Amino acid sequence: MTAFAVIAGIILASGLMVVRSENLVHSVLWLAVTLIATAVQFVLLNAPFLAGMQLMLYTGGIITLMLFGVMLTIRDEGVDIPNPSEGHLAGAGAALAFLVPTLYAIWGTPDFGPMVDPITAKDIGSSFLGPQLIAFEALSVLLLAAMIGAIVLVRRKDP
Amino acid sequence: MNPIVHALVIGVPLLTFLMGGAALATWFERRFSGKMQTRWGPTVVGPAGLLQPVADALKMMQKEDIVPRAADRTLFNLAPLFPPFLVIASAAVIPFAATIDADGAVKATGVVADLDIGILWVMALAGLMVFPIWVAGWAANNKYTMLSGMRMVAQGISYEIPMVLCALVPVIFAGSLSLSDIVAYQAVHGWNALSLSPSAIVGAVAALLFFLASLAEANRIPFDIPEAESELIGGVMVEYTGIKFGIFMLAEYLHTIVASALTAVLFFGGPLGPGPAVLGLGWMLGKTLVLFVLIYWIRWSLYRFRSDQLMDLCWRILVPLSLVLVMLSALLVAGGFA
Structure with missing residues (x-):
């Protein structure tokens, strides 16, 4: 529980730094801290495979x-990209609007108790190709659509 | 055994081996390249120049520590800490020895932390490796380091794909992500890249691609575009002085050792070999040494690719080929050939 609280604190603090940093590169690096701390949280929750995937896909892939x-996007000389925080009130409103249903969902969830067996890669694999097959396939179609969209967007107009 | 005691008993010798190996690697590289080019290499400090790494380390520690005025001070100082940490942490899941347990099966030991997600851990850390190097290039605020960092990221994420896909081939054969399970599979079915089974053909090609991609990940010639000294002076390390520069170099030499050890475990049986299981450590170190020498041999024989040729090789040849290898290995397993 202590470890959970410490890591959660790191996630929250670094998440705050992501939006508060004036420098875009610092924002991205704080986001990397957030994602790595999330991976540590997965380890504490006895889901090592998820932690590895979090490190590899989110930290290694998305941040890169x-x-x-x-x-x-650096067009001009110099590497400082301004990244001001604006619209504090609207942001606070949106955060609150997100917080209320999240808290409601957390209180509505039954306590599963401590996790005994770790969730292995095999468990995740067989659930992807078993009960979750349709969701899994739908996700891959979504990714395919995103990829085709990206190709269409960057394609040169004159062939 | 208590896991902390276990980690100390295995980890301290492993750390000593890696750090000592990296120091010796700097001596070896200069000596080896000297022999290849009909010159002497280091000869003065100690017998055959063997104490040269000690002299180098002492020299680097005495140098003035300069931080460029326009640099991002915090990130500039933080960046060198991470590369050696990531490389050493990824070595923690590599088994270095073998034993035979009660029912006669060969079992891999000598591993600091035998994680279930073994190979995933190594690949995840390899994926993180590009950050500190990119950050170093960005924080130094120098156009050469910046360019080098960009090349590094482009190369890192491109070559990660064939590396991960080729590492999947032994995973599919063994049906496990754990490196000790992969060794145990090879103890029964023969080495992944070198045996009489039909799967060894797929394994051998995968081993070659994996080795090439690890060379690119470790920034060795022919893939050392990020530090092409003729165009970029010396890559992201240009603005670093003294021991910080030394730490970056240490990480590079460590990376070659770990990449050799990983290739040996995944494709060449790791601690397996003829003779009693006690010889496992010797086999493992021997295979690592052969692959390690191969890296340096390639480095001093070939010249580097151009940046676009490098990307071409990866995306047009290595990625499709490794996708085919993954499918073939799945078919072999499904057909009962592996």
């Missing part, structure tokens, strides 16, 4: 893509 985005 964001760094790419940052690099490709």
Whole structure:
């Protein structure tokens, strides 16, 4: 429980730093801290496979893509990209609107008690190809659509 | 055994081996390249120049620590800490020895933490490796380091794909992500890349691609575009002085050792070999050494690719080929050939 609280604190603090940083690169790096701390949380929840995937896909993949985005948007000399925080009130409102249903969902969830067996890669694999098959396939179609969309967007107009 | 005691008993020798190996690697690289180019290499400090790494380390520690005025100070100082940490942490799941348990089956031991997600852990850490290097290049605020960092990220995420896909081939054969299970599978069915079974053909091609992709991940020639000294002076390390520069170099040499050890475990049986199981450690170190020498041999024989040729090789050849290998290995397992 103590470990959970410490890691949750790190996640919250670094998440706050993501939006508070004035420098875009610092924001991205704070987001990396958030995601790595989330992976640690998965380890504490006895889901090592999920933790590995979190590190590999989110931290290793998504953040790298964001760094790419940052690099490709640097048009002028100098590397400081302004990243001001604006609209504090609207942001607070949106956060509150998200907080209320989340808290409601958390209180509505029964206590599963401590996890005894770790969730292995085999469990996840057989649930993907078993009960969750339709959701899994729908997700892959979604990703395919996103990929085709990206190709259409970057395609040159004159062939 | 208490896991902390276990980790200390295995981890301290492993750390000593890796750090000592990295120090010796700097000596070896210069000595080896010297022999290849008909010159001497280090000869003065100690017998055959063996104490040269000690002298280098002492020299680096005495150098002035300079931080460029325009640099992002915090990130610039933080970046060198991570590469050696990531490489050493990924070595924690590699089994270095073998024993025979009560029912006669060979079992891999000598591993600091035998995680169920073994290979995933290594790949996840390898994926994280690009950050500190990119951050170092960005924080130094120098156009050469910035360019080098961009190349590093592009190369890192491109070559990660064939590396992960090729690492999946032994995973599919063994039906487990754990490196010790992969060794146990090879104890029964022969080495993944070198045996009489038909799966060894797929395994051998996968081993070759995996090795090439690890060379790219470790930034060795012919894939060392990020530090192409003729264009970029010396890559992201340009603005680093003294021991911080030394730490980056340490991470690179460590990376070559860990990449060799990983290839040996995944495709060449790791601690398996003829003779009693006690020789496992020797086999493992021997195989690692052979692959390690191969990396340096390639480095001093070939020249580097151009940046676009590098991407071409990865996306047009290595990625499709490794996808085919993954499918073939799944078919072999489904057909009962592996």
